[in-house]
Amino acid sequence: xxxxxxxxxxxxxxxxxxxxxxxxxxxxxxxxxxxxxxxxxxxxxxxxxxxxxxxxxxxxxxxxxxxxxxxx
Numbered sequence: 720x721x722x723x724x725x726x727x728x729x730x731x732x733x734x735x736x737x738x739x740x741x742x743x744x745x746x747x748x749x750x751x752x753x754x755x756x757x758x759x760x761x762x763x764x765x766x767x768x769x770x771x772x773x774x775x776x777x778x779x780x781x782x783x784x785x786x787x788x789x790x791x
Contacts, residue, residue, distance in 0.1 A: 720764060722757050728767060729755045740770050 732740075741748045744766040754763035 725755045725757070728771065732767075732770070736770070740766050744769075 737748055737751050740746075741751055744762065746760075746763055746766060750760055750763050751766070754760045754767070
């Protein structure tokens with residue numbers, strides 16, 4: 720993955736979430752930080768991609784719930 724994309728991803732991830740991502744995926748924070756700086760770590764990349772997917776799904780679910788509440 721391109722380093723510029725990695726940098727943008729890191730900017731979007733809220734403070735403290737990298738620690739949670741690392742713990743949930745049995746990775747060190749250093750591994751994640753190094754991945755953002757360009758190192759090759761398939762496990763770190765997969766963990767970040769899964770976090771992004773889950774975040775998008777959560778946002779969509781929130782929007783759906785709010786829309787249903789407003790429309791009823």
